[in-house]
Amino acid sequence: MTELPEGPDARFRHHLAEGRFMIQRCEACGRHGFAPRVLCKHCGADRLAWVEASGKGHLYAATTVRQKPEKGGDYLYAMVELAEGVRMISTVVGTAPDALHIGDRLRAEIDDTPRVIFRKEGTA
Numbered sequence: 861m862t863e864l865p866e867g868p869d870a871r872f873r874h875h876l877a878e879g880r881f882m883i884q885r886c887e888a889c890g891r892h893g894f895a896p897r898v899l900c901k902h903c904g905a906d907r908l909a910w911v912e913a914s915g916k917g918h919l920y921a922a923t924t925v926r927q928k929p930e931k932g933g934d935y936l937y938a939m940v941e942l943a944e945g946v947r948m949i950s951t952v953v954g955t956a957p958d959a960l961h962i963g964d965r966l967r968a969e970i971d972d973t974p975r976v977i978f979r980k981e982g983t984a
């Protein structure tokens with residue numbers, strides 16, 4: 861698929877580069893959506909507005925990816941459900957994968973990539 865500079869993915873990355881975690885909210889049905897798209901996946905409307913994500917969510921599903929320490933060590937391949945009701949694939953940093961559990965409350969941050977990553981609520 862050809863990606864236009866003004867396309868939803870580009871907009872999402874542009875926001876991230878500015879340090880903002882933005883998701884889309886449909887002005888027709890009021891539901892949030894992720895990943896970025898042109899049409900609402902719930903009702904098909906093309907009136908998707910960008911809104912700041914709350915950054916709150918919980919661990920919905922996860923798999924630990926095993927890696928040697930010299931390659932960065934184990935990490936969590938995580939599906940996170942945001943408070944807005946949308947799910948996204950990401951990872952959780954700052955806590956060992958084995959110490960994380962489904963349902964753990966998470967908060968989003970933006971790393972240097974930039975991309976959205978998550979940290980367990982209550983950890984530094």
Ligand SMILES: [Zn+2]
Pocket residue numbers: 886887888889890891900901902903904905
């Ligand atoms: Zn909609």
